[in-house]
Amino acid sequence: MFHFFEQHKEGLAAxxxxxxxxxxxxxxxxxxxxxxxxxxxxxxxxxMDVIGDVPSDWHYHISWVME
Structure with missing residues (x-):
């Protein structure tokens, strides 16, 4: 299983x-x-519950699950 996160600082321009x-x-x-x-x-x-303890500036998007 692979999880895809995006990392950015708060207040980032749109x-x-x-x-x-x-x-x-x-x-x-x-x-x-x-x-x-x-x-x-x-x-x-x-x-919904990917990984319990990730940095607050990581934003989860999607996971790939092997069949």
């Missing part, structure tokens, strides 16, 4: 936050394409 989300999206797509090319089977899923 444009900067959008760029960070876009960067995360690109990373998730690269991860997915690599998993497919390696023949790994899995799916993306949003989970």
């Amino acid at each position: 444009g900067e936050e959008a760029i960070k989300e876009l960067d995360l999206g690109i990373a998730v797509i690269h991860f997915h394409q690599t998993a497919l090319s390696l023949g790994l089977r899995g799916h993306f899923e949003q989970m």
Whole structure:
């Protein structure tokens, strides 16, 4: 299982936050394409309780679960 987080400081400008989300999206797509090319089977899923103790400036987005 792999979890995808975004890290940013509080008070980040809206444009900067959008760029960070876009960067995360690109990373998730690269991860997915690599998993497919390696023949790994899995799916993306949003989970409510991912990891209990993460820094406050980490923002969870999605997880990839191996099948």
